[in-house]
Ligand SMILES: Nc1ccn([C@@H]2O[C@H](COP(=O)(O)OP(=O)(O)OP(=O)(O)O)[C@@H](O)[C@H]2O)c(=O)n1
């Protein structure tokens with residue numbers, strides 16, 4: 001899978017342009033409260049392998065990614081290091097493990113702080129999106145290489161979305177105040193890709209709590225662009241997502257003949 005000799009190097013730099021080196025930061029320090037009791041979400045099994053290892057492979061499968069920084073649960077850094085040692089991963093990729101923080105944003109910042117010089121493109125990818133296809137990863141990198149300071153994989157919405165006013169009291173109905181035009185809304189995924197200087201500036205400047213890195217870049221007034229997302233890049237958040245992830249993995253294994 002990861003070192004398929006038939007797969008062309010990906011993505012290829014434009015002629016005459018040296019390839020910028022790309023690193024991936026994987027925030028994996030969340031507890032997974034919405035998934036229910038158990039080990040930290042990134043360490044839970046998906047098809048017999050920790051979810052984090054799937055996410056690490058998804059990044060390392062892109063030949064453009066030469067460093068993966070895993071931001072681990074603070075009490076789990078030793079366990080994460082042993083997991084990385086125990087699983088077959090591409091030899092061309094280097095790995096670093098650092099302890100995470102109290103929020104996703106804090107964990108990403110700690111991962112960025114650990115990045116050595118020499119990597120000009122940074123992907124930020126949730127450990128909780130273990131099944132993102134490599135083509136999506138490569139499309140994000142390609143768009144950053146083409147000059148976008150920030151890139152997000154995005155999908156149109158399948159549901160109609162309502163904006164509500166908070167309920168007056170717990171248990172009361174939430175009044176609907178608007179129905180935004182769905183054709184202009186997108187659900188965004190990871191990996192999100194950045195020109196490193198832009199992402200570092202965003203993390204050094206923006207103090208608001210946000211749910212993704214691209215919104216910090218938006219707050220700087222810089223352009224964020226989309227590339228097509230993929231339905232298999234969904235986030236494992238609730239128990240039903242894990243059922244779907246197991247099914248997607250089983251289908252892949254069947255298609256790959258093992
Ligand atoms: N303090 C935190 C919180 C989240 N994350 C990571 O951010 C990604 C997206 O977060 P989410 O899916 O919300 O994970 P959890 O925070 O673990 O989920 P929950 O809110 O249900 O506890 C995950 O890979 C998670 O490990 C992190 O590195 N550090």
Ligand SMILES: C[C@](O)(CO)[C@H](O)COP(=O)(O)O
Nearest residue numbers: 104126188189190211212235
């Ligand atoms: C970054 C993200 O996965 C993009 O959709 C999402 O915002 C993470 O949100 P969470 O609440 O931390 O799961």
